[in-house]
Amino acid sequence: MPTTPRGPGPVAAVHRIFIVTALLCALAYAAWELREMARTGEALAGVRGALALLVAAGTGVYLRSLRGLGAKLTPRE
Numbered sequence: 001m002p003t004t005p006r007g008p009g010p011v012a013a014v015h016r017i018f019i020v021t022a023l024l025c026a027l028a029y030a031a032w033e034l035r036e037m038a039r040t041g042e043a044l045a046g047v048r049g050a051l052a053l054l055v056a057a058g059t060g061v062y063l064r065s066l067r068g069l070g071a072k073l074t075p076r077e
Contacts, residue, residue: 006075037049
């Protein structure tokens with residue numbers, strides 16, 4: 001009787017896809033706010049853009065920490 005492979009399945013890959021999507025959205029929002037600041041001179045748009053860049057940086061750090069996630073989620077024999 002064949003056994004099914006043990007492991008996280010697509011969980012690790014799907015999680016990475018969601019994190020990359022969040023990173024791209026944060027960068028797009030930052031660009032939008034910084035462009036708005038350049039267009040109108042609104043200081044608060046610059047603050048929002050800078051905050052979005054910080055969120056993008058944090059998300060990038062988190063994404064790097066996911067290396068080996070599949071191995072961490074695979075049960076040991």
